[in-house]
Amino acid sequence: MFRPLSADELAFVSSFRKGELHAERGDTILMEGSRNPHLYTVLSGWAFRYKLLPDGRRQVVNFAMPGDLVGLQGTLLGEMQHSVEALSAMTLCVFERQELMELYRAHPDLGYDVTWIASREECILDENLLAVGRRTARERLAYLIGAIAERGADTGVFDRERLEIPITQQLLADALGLSLVHTNKTARRLAADGLLRWSERGCHILDLDALQAIAKWRAGPNTRRPFI
Amino acid sequence: MFRPLSADELAFVSSFRKGELHAERGDTILMEGSRNPHLYTVLSGWAFRYKLLPDGRRQVVNFAMPGDLVGLQGTLLGEMQHSVEALSAMTLCVFERQELMELYRAHPDLGYDVTWIASREECILDENLLAVGRRTARERLAYLIGAIAERGADTGVFDRERLEIPITQQLLADALGLSLVHTNKTARRLAADGLLRWSERGCHILDLDALQAIAKWRAGPNTRRPFI
DNA sequence: CGCTTACTTGAGTCTGGTCAAACGGGGTGG
């Protein structure tokens, strides 16, 4: 699914990487307001990106899965404008901020790929904004669960055959701009309709197509994507 | 305010550009689902980016002002996932899609700048998502008007001394995930509090600081930005 | 002068929020 790298590119990326970071569920990888000198690529596991209001209201802005870059904004714009927290055990590939420019110079194609990844993130954010701004609670939940499942299955975080998503309802609520209570009631209703089930480990999807139909959302074409 | 280009870069960008596009208020510059072979930089005027649900619900996702790229997603991902419409008379600089890769190869620094711009857009989207998901109607309106004013003043679209923003309440509503009626009532209340005034041409800001305080939002540091 | 576009306002409704309490499983320390 990922674009294959040339030997040359591979060698450069290898020299570029500064090590691996392992994180556990709940670990904060990046903190809003900090100036972390690193940039990461997710290798395995997943995380969520969020912002806080001074009084504690939280908005989950997106999720990060294998192939996604974490901390690019901080690298380019200075200070982090959001935080990132692991949702599972995960491994990340660590790069140095300063060397990003080096990558652009040495391998323009890889630079292009970085932009590609940023652009895709932007596209997902647009979609999230549409959901939070204009969909009903039921549609939102169907959308988010459907979209997470799709991305997770593509990147190998979840098993496509047996879609089980370990996530709390609080997190779904914060990603959808809903209250926990209302999220629960809505989720319960989707379960009653036979579209999903809640187990101890999270949400088990029974009918992905029906969810996406409710959300009026289709996954984009699954084109080959770059990986750095 | 923009990063100065070297003579070399300037020459390349000049050869890269394919002409200028002039648009009038209301013109559609890009259409969701289309495959436009062009990429644009806004030179003057402003526009908005939006997405539609099949039943017509509309979400304005962001605004585009001088220095912003329009159509980058389409260039990298294929088909446009959103539409763009002019909010004023505007001029755009036209580039060919295919040549973007050429730019990366010939001038890595400019490639880096493209990523920088995409990253900033992402940052604004995060902020919008936070607003739509977690702020009250009053906070949202204060945020959006404050943020538009800030960006508009920075890029010379509006006069910083006499902040007058020609925008309809319907558009504000669609950007904030609110109904037109509720937006109007909220706007009216802000006006009653002496923070702004509605004239025939749009919204006239009287107290930008107070608006930003209500929104619990501060404009980021106004760093030098790239321009392509 | 009629048409259109945008803004206003009021009345009534409803989706989704808040508050409060209880449940259930897993871990842990006595």
Add this chain to the structure above:
DNA sequence: CCACCCCGTTTGACCAGACTCAAGTAAGCG
């Protein structure tokens, strides 16, 4: 081994912010 606690889920009652419907105003324009 059990009591307790913590975390996440669940439910009910009540409230309110925001939506819909409807109608009216005001300005700009052909």
